Amino acid sequence: MTERRTYQRNIIEETLKTIAQGLHTETDIYLIGGGAMTFYGRKAATKDIDMVFTDAAPLQRFQDAASEAGFKPVSEPEKEYRDIGAWVILEDQRGLRLDLFHRQVCNALEFTETMKARATHLTDLQLLHVHLAAPEDIVLFKGITERLTDLEDIRILAEAGVDWATVEEECLTQRNSGRWANLLLYKLDELKTRYGIRPRVNRIRNHADKHVLEETFRQILGDGELTFKEIQETIHRKTGYSEAWTRARLKQLEETGAITTRKKNRRKLYRLTPN
DSSP states (O other), X not given: OOOOOOEEHHHHHHHHHHHHTTOSSOEEEEEOSXXXXXXXXXXXXXXXXXXXXXXXXXXXXXXXXXXXXXXXXXXXXOHHHHHHTOSEEEEXXXXXEEEEEESEETTTEEOOHHHHHHOEEEEEETTEEEEEOOHHHHHHHHTTOOOHHHHHHHHHHHHHOOXXXXXHHHHHHSTTHHHHHHHHHHHHHHHHHHHOOOOOOHHHHHHHXXXXXXXXXXXXXXXXXXXXXXHHHHHHHHHOOOHHHHHHHHHHHHHTTSEEEEEETTEEEEEEOOO
């Protein structure tokens, strides 16, 4: 596959200025990826400009203005672009891409009100108001993807200084937070292995461990009820873990309310707590 070229900050600025000329209503965009990093001075150039909109109307306005400026939808993007789940991907003759998201990024994280409040206002280009997502939120967005370049970007942001408590708080308040915590933890463990950077994210680690544990027992229990012996036999067959391990984990899940129990003919039955 041909390596796509990158674009520096001045090209991004000129592109946004050109698009802004086609707007007739005030429109806010929030840059959330490499484009934002170029304006923070953390990256020399980027292959594409990732941006999120808080509503569908401004996204449509921006898309229409971008079309007037020569951008066309990418009908068959490469796998790494399909995976990010953009609302629409636009590209001009130079190959510069605009990844437009509507509230949800990467088919996963929501662009929340707290993210919006943390964003930095960059500039006003006529009716186009450009904001930069906070570095902490860029880390979170990049922390749940499979793109190799995102790990390098996280390294750059981490070395410049990131409030990891903010990253943790935002991750843990997202819907499906267990899944995102698990993905982010995997990426941060890679960060430690490759670059020796060790963020203190104990809350993320504990939450991810809890998520994995719940998913393990969810696969075993399903919608039914099982005795301890039945659960232990499955656990031992799949993982080799001991009876003591299974008993301790079930107790932990019972204490957190993830699992409920009842007695039937002197036998204790375990089942998942309905959502």
